[in-house]
Amino acid sequence: MTQDKSASERMEKIVSLCKRRGFIMQSSEIYGGLNGCWDYGPLGTELKRNLKDFWWRRMVRERDDIVGMDGSILMNRQVWVASGHEATFSDPMVDCRSCKSRLRADQLPEKDGKLHCPVCGSFDLTEARAFNLMFKTYVGATEDESAITYLRPETAQAIFVQFKNVLEVSRKKVPFGIAQIGKAFRNEINPRNFTFRSREFEQMELEYFCRPEDGVELLEYWLKERLKFYEDVGISSDLLHVYKIPPEERAHYSQGTYDIEFHFPFGVQELEGVAYRTDYDLSQHQKASGKSLEYFDEETGQHFVPHVVEPSAGVDRTVLALICAGFCEETITDQKGKAETRTVLKFHPRMAPIKCGIFPLLKNNERLVGPAREIVESLRPHMMVFYDESGAIGRRYRRQDEVGTPFGVTVDFDTIGENGPSNQGTVTIRERDSMKQVRVPIGELKSFLVDRIN
Numbered sequence: 001m002t003q004d005k006s007a008s009e010r011m012e013k014i015v016s017l018c019k020r021r022g023f024i025m026q027s028s029e030i031y032g033g034l035n036g037c038w039d040y041g042p043l044g045t046e047l048k049r050n051l052k053d054f055w056w057r058r059m060v061r062e063r064d065d066i067v068g069m070d071g072s073i074l075m076n077r078q079v080w081v082a083s084g085h086e087a088t089f090s091d092p093m094v095d096c097r098s099c100k101s102r103l104r105a106d107q108l109p110e111k112d113g114k115l116h117c118p119v120c121g122s123f124d125l126t127e128a129r130a131f132n133l134m135f136k137t138y139v140g141a142t143e144d145e146s147a148i149t150y151l152r153p154e155t156a157q158a159i160f161v162q163f164k165n166v167l168e169v170s171r172k173k174v175p176f177g178i179a180q181i182g183k184a185f186r187n188e189i190n191p192r193n194f195t196f197r198s199r200e201f202e203q204m205e206l207e208y209f210c211r212p213e214d215g216v217e218l219l220e221y222w223l224k225e226r227l228k229f230y231e232d233v234g235i236s237s238d239l240l241h242v243y244k245i246p247p248e249e250r251a252h253y254s255q256g257t258y259d260i261e262f263h264f265p266f267g268v269q270e271l272e273g274v275a276y277r278t279d280y281d282l283s284q285h286q287k288a289s290g291k292s293l294e295y296f297d298e299e300t301g302q303h304f305v306p307h308v309v310e311p312s313a314g315v316d317r318t319v320l321a322l323i324c325a326g327f328c329e330e331t332i333t334d335q336k337g338k339a340e341t342r343t344v345l346k347f348h349p350r351m352a353p354i355k356c357g358i359f360p361l362l363k364n365n366e367r368l369v370g371p372a373r374e375i376v377e378s379l380r381p382h383m384m385v386f387y388d389e390s391g392a393i394g395r396r397y398r399r400q401d402e403v404g405t406p407f408g409v410t411v412d413f414d415t416i417g418e419n420g421p422s423n424q425g426t427v428t429i430r431e432r433d434s435m436k437q438v439r440v441p442i443g444e445l446k447s448f449l450v451d452r453i454n
């Protein structure tokens, strides 16, 4: 099998697992869907929440120099004029005169040295023109020019325009950062690769404000921090690639940008950009609003517009990377010597949607079911657990393997002292990846699990 074929088959299996087990579903599916929009089901929502919570913990709660904010999605149109998005946030597009497809001008295939339509093959294409990626909308009852604004295409601008307010209320000194997680919208011409390029997605962005002379060094610092973050959520460095954007490809105001890329089955693609944006954004807003966005340095008595280093990550792309990195099919031999395929999502326990499955060995035995249910209730305040009493125990393990649950606790006859007193009050804990089991007293179960999922 060629590499391309096996990669696309792997991707198909991942998409199918996501739907089958309630990670990610097509938006508005019963009406035929809406291209570029996705819904997260029960397990996908937990996975996404775990990722966002951990990002927040790392970027805000565990640091003294970063605070959070939560800006509105709709903002004054002037924000997008000043940021440059209204004039330049666009892709070059051409129309095919034969089949009427609208196509990205920079992604057209070539035949005999001439660009052609990938849908019908025609060479009859219009000239390229800019197509703005922002979703336009109207605020209020009148749909005229004065009511126009846009759904935000990035969360960053809310941080820039609130920079002064947050600085004052948080009483921070540079270097300091403002972090935000939230929805962003882009009318992508060609949404593709499952959730990778969506029209509605979430970003996790940090704007880290600093003195101009510290920008270059802080860019390197943030690249390292962010790479460590991916390791800490279970994405190994072998699956990551850092692309240093050459000067001619960078935005004109950037003095350095790295893309952190991931080896998706469909290719090596961007997960996050880490960019040194100089004082561009704050200066633009200062100029356009007429309000000072300068920082006063008490130590030196200087006034200056801070420079910014921005690590900007996609939530949905990272969720997809976690699923792709974790997806694994193993051939194992069951107790009867029969080979079978075990599908496992090898999530890091801190990312796993369900932390622990809890199983009474038999479902119709109240002496087993009672303690199992008590364990569920005792663990619930501390983690997401799942109780399952139906089917053979091996099958119950497999169901949890497939959704990435790192631990399975079984209440058996030893637990209730039926095989003698030595194991009474203990349960087995099965570890997902090694499939090894250990016995642990029920009283130690919570700390055993909490230690491993945080």
Ligand code: GAP
Binding pocket: 153, 154, 155, 156, 186, 188, 195, 196, 197, 198, 199, 201, 202, 203, 205, 270, 271, 272, 273, 312, 313, 314, 315, 316, 317
């Ligand atoms: N404030 C900087 C900024 O928005 P970007 O590279 O355009 O930079 C940052 O976006 C991140 O947002 C990307 O690395 C990606 O993870 C995510 N992202 C951007 N467009 C996306 C899309 N159409 N679908 C899913 N995620 C997207």
